[in-house]
Structures are given as C-alpha cells and as structure tokens.
Amino acid sequence: xxxxxxxxxxxxxxxxxxxxxxxxxxxxxxxxxxxxxxxxxxxxxxxxxxxxxxxxxxxxxxxxxxxxxxxxxxxxxxxxxxxxxxxxxxxxxxxxxxxxxxxxxxxxxxxxxxxxxxxxxxxxxxxxxxxxxxxxxxxxxxxxxxxxxxxxxxxxxxxxxxxxxxxxxxxxxxxxxxxxxxxxxxxxxxxxxxxxxxxxx
Amino acid sequence: xxxxxxxxxxxxxxxxxxxxxxxxxxxxxxxxxxxxxxxxxxxxxxxxxxxxxxxxxxxxxxxxxxxxxxxxxxxxxxxxxxxxxxxxxxxxxxxxxxxxxxxxxxxxxxxxxxxxxxxxxxxxxxxxxxxxxxxxxxxxxxxxxxxxxxxxxxxxxxxxxxxxxxxxxxxxxxxxxxxxxxxxxxxxxxxxxxxxxxxxxxxxxxxxxxxxxxxxxxxxxxxxxxxxxxxxxxxxxxxxxxxxxxxxxxxxxxxxxxxxxxxxxxxxxxxxxxxxxxxxxxxxxxxxxxxxxxxxxxxxxxxxxxxxxxxxxxxxxxxxxxxxxxxxxxxxxxxxxxxxxxxxxxxxxxxxxxxxxxxxx
Numbered sequence: 001x002x003x004x005x006x007x008x009x010x011x012x013x014x015x016x017x018x019x020x021x022x023x024x025x026x027x028x029x030x031x032x033x034x035x036x037x038x039x040x041x042x043x044x045x046x047x048x049x050x051x052x053x054x055x056x057x058x059x060x061x062x063x064x065x066x067x068x069x070x071x072x073x074x075x076x077x078x079x080x081x082x083x084x085x086x087x088x089x090x091x092x093x094x095x096x097x098x099x100x101x102x103x104x105x106x107x108x109x110x111x112x113x114x115x116x117x118x119x120x121x122x123x124x125x126x127x128x129x130x131x132x133x134x135x136x137x138x139x140x141x142x143x144x145x146x147x148x149x150x151x152x153x154x155x156x157x158x159x160x161x162x163x164x165x166x167x168x169x170x171x172x173x174x175x176x177x178x179x180x181x182x183x184x185x186x187x188x189x190x191x192x193x194x195x196x197x198x199x200x201x
Numbered sequence: 202x203x204x205x206x207x208x209x210x211x212x213x214x215x216x217x218x219x220x221x222x223x224x225x226x227x228x229x230x231x232x233x234x235x236x237x238x239x240x241x242x243x244x245x246x247x248x249x250x251x252x253x254x255x256x257x258x259x260x261x262x263x264x265x266x267x268x269x270x271x272x273x274x275x276x277x278x279x280x281x282x283x284x285x286x287x288x289x290x291x292x293x294x295x296x297x298x299x300x301x302x303x304x305x306x307x308x309x310x311x312x313x314x315x316x317x318x319x320x321x322x323x324x325x326x327x328x329x330x331x332x333x334x335x336x337x338x339x340x341x342x343x344x345x346x347x348x349x350x351x352x353x354x355x356x357x358x359x360x361x362x363x364x365x366x367x368x369x370x371x372x373x374x375x376x377x378x379x380x381x382x383x384x385x386x387x388x389x390x391x392x393x394x395x396x397x398x399x400x401x402x403x404x405x406x407x408x409x410x411x412x413x414x415x416x417x418x419x420x421x422x423x424x425x426x427x428x429x430x431x432x433x434x435x436x437x438x439x440x441x442x443x444x445x446x447x448x449x450x451x452x453x454x455x456x457x458x459x460x461x462x463x464x465x466x467x468x469x470x471x472x473x474x475x476x477x478x479x480x481x482x483x484x485x486x487x488x489x490x491x492x493x494x495x496x497x498x499x500x501x502x503x504x505x506x507x508x509x510x511x512x513x514x515x516x517x518x519x520x521x522x523x524x525x526x527x528x529x530x531x532x533x534x535x536x537x538x539x540x541x542x543x544x545x546x547x548x549x550x551x552x553x554x555x556x557x558x559x560x561x562x
Binding site for chain 2: 033048
C-alpha cells in the first residue's frame with residue numbers, strides 16, 4: 001500500500017516527493033515512470049506480472065514503445081534483450097517463452113526486476129522482495145539488490161523482515177502507525193535499536 | 202540500462218525459442234475440436250458430394266460473422282465483450298444504403314421535420330466521391346462511432362462492458378429504425394452485391410472478394426495482435442489490468458482503441474450486410490452477436506480475458522457457417538439451427554470456464 005502511494009496509484013495519498021531534487025507530482029504512474037522511478041510491488045502475482053504471458057512479454061511490457069519500429073515490434077531485439085537480462089539475472093526458466101506462471105517464486109521476482117532494469121531508472125522501489133521466495137533465491141535476490149545499489153541505482157527497500165533490512169540498508173527509516181518514528185544510520189542499525197523504534201519505547 | 206553495466210554479462214545457452222509440448226497442445230486443441238464437430242455433423246446422412254459451390258457458399262456465409270469476430274477477438278482478449286454488434290451491423294447497413302441513395306441530409310432533415318431547410322439541388326458531401334468509396338466511408342464511420350460510444354460508456358462511466366453494450370444493443374437498433382423510418386432502404390448497389398456472391402464475377406478468383414477481404418484482414422490483424430504495442434497491451438490488460446496499470450500502460454486509451462477498431466470491423470460487416478440484401482434493413486442481424494462470440498470462444502478465446510487468436514476465430518466462424526449450411530442441407534428448420542447454435546455457445550463457454558478453473562488451480 002505504501003509503495004503504491006509513492007508510485008502514484010493511490011490518489012488519496014498526500015505529501016510530497018522529490019527525485020534528484022526535482023519534485024514529482026503524484027497521481028500518475030506514467031509521470032512517475034518518466035522521472036525514473038520503478039516499482040517491484042509486494043504482490044508480484046497480482047501486480048508485478050501477467051502470469052499467462054511469457055517471460056519475454058512480461059520483461060518487455062514497460063519498454064514496448066521503445067521496441068516499436070513503425071507499426072510492428074522489433075521482436076528480434078526484444079528476444080535478444082530478454083535473453084541478455086534473463087542471463088545476467090540468472091532467471092531459471094525452460095526458455096524466455098515459458099509462461100511466468102510456470103516459474104518458481106524467486107524466478108518470477110527476477111523477471112519483475114529484469115523488467116525494471118531494462119528501462120533507465122534512478123530509483124527502484126522494492127516492496128517485500130523476498131516474500132514467498134525460497135531460501136536460495138532469497139540470497140540471490142539480496143545479492144542482486146546489493147549489486148544494483150553498488151552500481152549507482154537508488155534502492156528504496158520496504159520490508160518487515162529485520163535481517164533483510166539490517167543486511168541491505170545504508171539508512172533505515174522506521175514507520176509506526178503511518179508516521180516516521182525515527183532514522184537509523186548504518187552504524188547504529190542494530191536489531192535492538194530497530195525494535196525499540198518500532199515499539200516506540 | 203546504465204545501472205546494469207558493471208554486472209558481468211553471463212550469456213546463458215539454452216534460453217532459445219522453444220515450444221513446450223503443452224503450448225503445442227493449447228494451440229492445436231481448438232482446431233481439433235473444430236474438426237471433430239465438423240466430422241460429427243458430416244456423419245449424419247445424407248452425404249451429397251461436396252462441390253466447389255458448397256465451399257464457396259459456406260465461405261460467403263461466414264463473411265459477416267467472420268469480420269465482426271476479428272474485432273470481437275480483440276475485445277474479448279482485453280477482458281471485455283460487445284453485445285451490440287448485431288444492432289451496429291443493421292445501423293451501418295442502413296447508413297450505407299442512405300448514403301448510396303444520396304439522401305443523407307434529406308433523410309436527417311426529414312426526420313427532424315426540417316425538410317424545408319434542404320435547398321433544392323444541394324450536393325450531398327459524400328455524394329461527390331465515388332459511390333463505392335462513399336459507401337465504405339459511411340459504413341466504417343458508423344461502425345467506428347458505435348465502437349467509440351461503447352468505449353466511452355466503459356471507460357468514462359466505468360460500466361461493465363456487458364451492461365454498456367446491452368444498452369447500446371437497444372440504442373443502435375433504435376437509431377437504425379429512426380433514420381430509416383423503420384423501413385428497408387433501397388439504394389443502387391454499384392456492383393457491391395458481387396462482393397458476397399458465392400461465385401465471383403472474376404473467374405480467376407476461386408472465392409468472392411468479400412471472402413478475400415476477410416481472410417486478408419484476418420492475417421493482418423493476427424500480426425497486429427502478436428507483434429504490435431496495441432496487441433501486447435490488449436493481452437496484458439485482459440489478463441491482469443493491475444499489472445498493466447503499474448507498467449505505465451494507458452488502460453482507458455487502449456480500451457478506446459480496441460472498441461473503435463472492433464467498431465470499424467463491425468461497420469465493414471454492415472457494408473457486407475447491405476451488399477448481401479442490396480438494401481439497408483434496420484431489422485437485420487438480430488442475434489448475430491451469439492454467432493460472433495461463439496466463433497471467438499470456439500477459436501480459443503476466453504471470456505475471462507487474456508486469451509484468443511485471430512486464426513482460431515476465423516476457424517470458429519467457419520464452423521458456425523458450416524453448421525448452419527449443413528442444417529440447411531439436411532433440411533432442418535430454422536428453429537433447429539437456433540437450438541443447436543445456442544448450445545454450441547453453451548458448450549464452448551463451459552469448456553472455456555473449465556480451462557480457466559484448471560489454470561487458476
């Protein structure tokens with residue numbers, strides 16, 4: 001829900017948002033996308049993916065308009081890009097043509113990540129990225145997020161798993177009942193401090 | 202993309218194009234069912250020899266349902282439905298007839314009791330074009346307007362497509378009767394009737410021009426469905442609108458495009474309807490939506506959205522025309538045809554529901 005508000009899907013949300021110092025008007029997914037913010041939603045099956053479509057079609061959904069040449073899509077380029085990104089993110093699938101419904105939770109999440117990495121992003125909002133993902137894929141997704149952050153992509157991680165937050169974050173903001181309860185820099189980010197902020201004592 | 206450059210490229214072999222067995226079955230299944238039903242109906246005696254004329258006749262009889270079904274395929278894949286196509290065909294055929302009769306302004310002004318406003322000898326704007334071009338334009342424009350109105354009801358008023366088009370089913374029929382004074386409108390055909398005669402004028406053409414037009418449109422729209430942005434968006438919206446929205450797809454705008462495209466095809470079917478009857482009849486094509494929807498579902502379209510194919514739809518439309526033709530050959534009355542066609546739809550949708558439940562499990 002929180003990530004949807006930032007992304008511009010929740011029109012009742014209030015507050016302000018700045019990307020690269022420039023303020024972003026809320027209320028339009030396309031405007032948010034154009035300013036370079038992508039969203040890996042919490043519920044990937046219902047909001048992140050089109051389960052019946054192939055991995056390739058899911059991957060290219062955001063960049064389709066750039067893949068168009070006159071009337072028709074450049075499918076060769078699309079296939080090349082999909083294979084390239086699936087290879088880099090190590091998506092385990094029978095092929096890029098396999099419906100994403102047939103992939104494991106971890107590989108589905110990688111397809112969502114690949115989709116956003118294919119467009120030029122500045123910030124990626126990642127909401128509960130490892131929910132319903134098995135242990136091995138969890139580590140892979142964590143490593144991937146870490147690598148992306150190192151490569152200069154801004155990552156806004158929303159999570160309710162403390163180890164995930166402690167391992168991946170340089171700065172942790174704690175929200176309690178919808179309000180900012182406190183901020184912890186990496187040095188002060190311990191489980192104890194976090195729990196204290198969360199409980200409000 | 203720039204964010205990813207530091208990642209070492211790891212090309213993975215084995216991620217090539219391949220079709221799993223399941224996908225092959227899914228692609229062939231509707232055609233198998235089609236062959237089965239045709240065989241079943243053919244098994245009923247008597248068995249007159251199939252002549253070229255029989256085939257030509259079946260093809261000509263599938264033209265109207267086939268062309269509308271191509272547009273309906275887009276609508277159904279996007280998760281919608283259009284029940285108003287029968288009325289829109291009638292309206293477009295009446296509009297075509299009035300245009301060819303050269304009396305647009307006159308007809309309108311007369312119905313509004315403003316006939317005296319029509320200055321003697323004023324030239325009909327469309328009448329200056331070649332009559333056939335004017336007829337085509339009138340039919341397409343009428344169809345497109347019908348589709349556009351449907352799409353506004355669905356996207357602006359946010360009505361479920363089923364309800365919106367149930368309403369316009371009545372509305373378009375009413376407009377057709379209004380502008381024709383509830384009477385068939387006769388008009389010079391300028392050779393249009395030959396587009397849908399079983400044996401074409403040109404001997405080197407094995408099938409009528411209308412049939413070729415339908416097949417050509419089918420091939421073109423199959424490419425549009427699979428290889429254009431609009432086609433991909435149609436699938437995405439139909440199978441998961443929430444994801445489509447989050448990917449920045451302008452859902453409302455895409456739906457408008459889909460219904461207008463479907464409307465254009467319905468308008469073209471209205472032109473064919475005029476060509477077949479050589480008059481614009483406001484009471485024609487009642488219940489055609491049933492055949493059209495059946496054609497799409499038989500061809501693999503799912504009323505739950507997200508699935509369907511143009512070639513499957515054409516095969517489905519062929520099946521519907523064949524069934525009606527076979528009933529006639531067997532000497533069965535019209536009411537038997539209606540009873541059978543009704544159940545073809547029930548069976549096709551039942552199979553579709555069963556498929557959807559199985560994939561959701």
